[in-house]
Amino acid sequence: MLASFLPLLLLCRICVCQYSSDQCSWKGSGLTHEGHTRDVEQVYLRCSQGSLEWLYPTGAIIVNLRPNTISPASARLSVCIKPSKDSTGTNIYLDRNGRLRLLLREEDQAQGKVHCFSMQEGALFIEAVQHMDISRRITAFQYELVSDKLRAEALSPSAPCQPCSDAEMLLEVCTNDFVARGSIRNVDQKDDYASVTVEISRLHRQKTQVFAPGGVRVRSWTGNIKMPLQCKVKSGEGEFLFTGTVRFGEAWMGxxxxxxxxxxxxxxxxxxxxNPCHVDTD
Known part of the structure; x- marks a missing residue:
């Protein structure tokens, strides 16, 4: 089926553009393509994070992911996508100047794993797979634009296990998505990661609410931080300074x-x- 779209890759850059919007998330339906399934629809998403949901996919769409501001740093950004475990109905390619490279097959998407690529590698070309019944087919994923450093960590699970240098430690306290003082209460081993339950006594910063307050009168917070199994984290006594990033709404340890x-x-x-920044240690 892919060959039938190759001649249209050049055309769609000139004239086939049925939908265009500078937004964070997109939801569309292949039923609007039913009469002209050879059209390639252009989608533009210009946020640091968002989502896409394509119901009853037919034909193909090209998804252009860009930051909302252009700067020299934009060239060093990567894109990470996390398919829904119910995602089905399409194959996902990277399209760079009309040349396609397979990123995710239809059956791969059900694993729900994060896949990252450089923005220089192209846009997403999402092609519907032919099925007799498309009523149950929905392609859905979340996306985030991240630095190349975070991309490397996402692709190399052992990277966060390496001890931080003094300079890295001080910088992460200033720049990470969350910084919190607390203790480890439990470590739960999952299939491919460890979930660390923590109790927080001092919350310096959190990008999103990954730590929930313990109560109105109790000045503490609780939450879970993920780590690769290779790190072999254990529960132990004493207080730690937890830092890390938030990926697709989940806290990952730095x-x-x-x-x-x-x-x-x-x-x-x-x-x-x-010191790169001030931290209130009182």
Whole structure:
């Protein structure tokens, strides 16, 4: 079926553009293509994160993912997509100047795993797979634009297991999606990651509400932080400074030094005037 769309790749860049909108999420239906399934529809999403849902897919769509502001740093961005475990009905390719490279087959999407690629590798070309009954077919995924560093961590599960240097630790406290002081209450081993249950006594920052308050009168928070199984994290006594990133609404561990070690490092850098930012340690 792919060959039938190749001649249209050049045409769609000139004249086939039935839908165009600068937004974060897109929801469409292949039923609007039923009479002209050879059309290739252009979709433009210009946010750091969002979602796509294509009901009853027929024909093909090209999804252009771009940041909402253009800067030299944009060239160093990557795209990560996480298909819904119910996603079906299409194959997903990368389209760079009319040349297609397979990214995800229809059967691969049900795994719900994150896949990342550089923005320089092209747009997403999503092609419907022929089925006798399309009434149950829905292609859906979330996307995020991330730095190349976060892309490397997503593709290399062992990367977060490496000990953080002093400089990395201080920088992550200033730049990560969440920074919290607390203790480990439990470690639950899942199929391909560990879920660390933490109790937070001091919440310095969180990008989204990954830690929930313990109550009106109790000044504490609880939540779960994910880590690759290779890191072999264990529950233990003492306080830690948890830092990390939020990917698709889930917290992933970055640097997690013991709090007393962080304090020693922070105060030492404070005396030397090398701290990248201020942290309230009182």
């Amino acid at each position: 640097c997690a030094p013991r709090y007393k070690d962080f304090l020693r490092l922070y105060h030492q850098a404070q005396l030397q005037g090398t």
